[in-house]
Amino acid sequence: MTITLTQKENRELWAEANYNSLQQAEAEPFEILCELPKRLGKGYVRHIEVHPDLWLSILDYEYHNDVLYKIPEWDHPLQFCVLLSGRIVDEYGGQLGEGYTCISGSGVQRQITLELSKTRYVGVDIHLSADLLATFFPDEAGEIPLQLHFLTKGNDSQTLLYPETTTAIQGIAQQIINCPFQRITKQMYLQTKVLELMTLQLAPILSAQDGLQPSPRLKAETIARIHLAREILLARLENPPSLLELAQIVGVSDRTLQRGFQELFGTTAFSYLTKKRMEWAEQLLRQGNMTIAEVGNKIGYSHLGHFASAFKRRFGITPSQSLIGKKSFSG
Template identity: 30%
Template sequence: MALKLYEIDSPTLLLERSYPNTCFSVDTGIYESKTSLDKSFGRGFYKEIFFDGVHIGYGHVHLFERMRFRFESDFETVEMHFALKGSSQASGEMMPPAVNFETYQHNIIYGNSMCGQMEWGNQEFQLCEINLSPEFFKKFLPVDSKFFADFRNAIDRGKSGLLTNVHRRITHEMYEIINGIINCQRKGVFKKIYLEAKIMELLLLQLEQFQEDDGVAVSLKKADIDKIYAVREYLLQNMEANNTLVSLAHSVGTNEFTLKKGFKELFGTTVFGFWHDAKMEHAKKLILHEEKTIGEVSDLVGYKNQRHFSDAFKRKFGIPPSKLKNTV
């Protein structure tokens, strides 16, 4: 089982990855790898985890120029694809004419020994892809839905393609699960159990959204959606900042009403409800994995009063931060 990348107009091989059969068959091991990129055209990394018929890939790259290349794969897979940042375009002999992903979009892709071309823009690019064996994936498809039956039939015929031609938006719940998968610090069998559970939860959210959503866009314009995602990104990168709804709206060129309504529509929560949860999750990670003191963590997530932070943490998780390590 291998994936090969070539220069777009030459036979020069840029990358070849050989995956063990454990990627797409049942086994008891768990394997991890990280590929770093430090070239004139871009810098970043691609992390991989594979076990029991599952392959998880997470990439974060800053590209300094537009990249185009050819790809070949000789295996069959179902991919849960999440475009977290940046845009991409893929085309191939066994695929629809072109598959374009933009920031915050997701879909499910079936691929069977595919070859084609891939293009990434000059930008920051971030994605998460989870590959499952087709037989494993089909067990979770509803049997009483024509929408899913068409995709099942395509898999049975070995015909590569998308579950649907209309991508869906990555929800707040999905982002939280993806973040948990990417940053999982557990080891051995406990990591495997955690990842399996989170992947199933993520697949559930995808399938539910595909079944319930008719594909019609939200009431917001694309420009407004981009601005709201920019606010979300700013909040995650500035945990300690002191912001108001008005200042956040103005920072991305929108108004308070659009930000408030649109954030709720896109993520199912309020701006500050999202920010509070993000702060608490970040604080939990700092305490467990970075050996920070409670006072240091309180400062890093924007609390001037350590007691107020401890109270907020307890409301969120049911225990004070000082007791967190005792529960792990």
Template identity: 30%
Template sequence: MQQGTEKAAMKVEGLQVPAGIEGQHVEIKPGLRLVILDSRLREDLCLHFETEEAPYELTYHLDGLMHYSVNNSKGGKSFWGKPGFNVASSFPFSEGTMEFPAQDRVRAIAVHIEPQVFLSCLDDQSDLIAPELASVFENGCFSHYFQPFGMLPSMSLAANQILECPFHGSARKLFLESKTLELLVLHLTQLLLKSSRKMSEPNVGRLDRTRIQKARDYLLEDFQNPPSLFQLASLVGMTHTKLNRGFKAIYGTTVFGYLRQHRLEQSRLMMETAEMNIAEIAYATGFSSPSHFAKAFLNHFGIQPSAYLKEITQRRFICLK
């Protein structure tokens, strides 16, 4: 992949949206910032960055691809940000690159949390968090940390609502603050639940993790007509029971639980375009009937699809006023 070489220094103080990417940088309140990326790239772009004392960052990837490479005294880390990818990280005194391949659209949300905000949220539960994060309680700054999480439906919904905020002025500021705090609460709950399990879920080795990620890719290639569980397991060289257990350990749900989540998220994105009615969306995303789809949508997002579609219409009306 050929890349551009534009340089963008990123530091904690005065952190901005990377040069060459369309987006917004919003100060929610002291110690809590929001970066909104929504851009179309005509050519590959490579951005270089450096950090000093770094915040705790929550990143929610909704559309498009981006590749991160980070190097510091603790070693290196390289990973892809893909749709549905949610990661918590802190990379103090590091340098690296963010690579964006040419693509129709890249959409992501990042929440940057300074130590004082993190401390105020978890000051009475410090014994429940990961050792890499516990240092913030001792010296007031974050050490190196990287942890991918499954993006909960509620997180996906809140992140998309931030990107699609129809308000302006004070109403916009209040809306973005409420949704950012919602994401923070959801993450802290997820973080504490993960720590409190005490590794009760089965460990997944590197080879099996690679196979499971490949199975996920196969599953989503044709999510309207996916392979059966046995076919999928055969494609990646695993038994169906081991594949299901591994999926639950990595993604928090079974193979077809994950597929259902993906179908529902795709249906929600289709509603945003308002080009199809609910029945058409149900069949386009692989549901057997509109009633089955409506029940699944309600269980997943906590709202009927008809009510959600009405809310989208009202938002558009506000934007046109």
């Protein structure tokens, strides 16, 4: 049996299950213990504030059934996840657990469905404001380093990465779960370990940037196939293939295609496609020969509202404002 939950339904279940427990005295003043709703399974999530705007969640629970978790488009915070047990798979081929961690950048997360199995989940989940990157890893001017800008997309589509799990990452996650300290010492210890875990997850990505080469893990033939995939997207902006279709066309797995786009072009295939579509839409609007609806349909958006939202995230103004601005300028 599979249970399907929307983000709203899931939040309501957790809120109802923990209405009373939240009133209980906690082991630490900076911790909140939440029980998994009994309808879903058994276990808990322990939320710990290790720094203002930086929360660590330690989870240990088991589902009674397989779960499909449907998440709408929303503004996502910066997130780092490691699972020591269990696996979460998204509809686009991404996988957390069983060999892979997850870095979910701040920005707009597209609508996505997650598959969670009837199994035990043990791991850690870190949520923080993207602005904290300037606090923990400042550049010479005290700003977020250029190398980390891919984690802060604002109103643009977020960066979503699945770095491989290493022995070191597993060790730090286990140390976090089994923290031996209490009170302020515990908070200090966990803050240090959280930063260490984030660093280990980011290390291979930053090393690839500093190496001035595409990636030591991608063969020359694979790099050529990823470039071909990009050319196909550019040629088919109006009616692009799905990620799986594109991977099949160029002869790589969908996971290799995702990783290759990120390592070669610094973004996901979806974000790259959206960016190019919006640039094309702006050009069409500037020409002033088409209505907004016609432009939206031309670049592959059947829903005018979705097109307007994507356009505003990209340029900070609506298609109507862009069109009016062009006509006013021309006049």
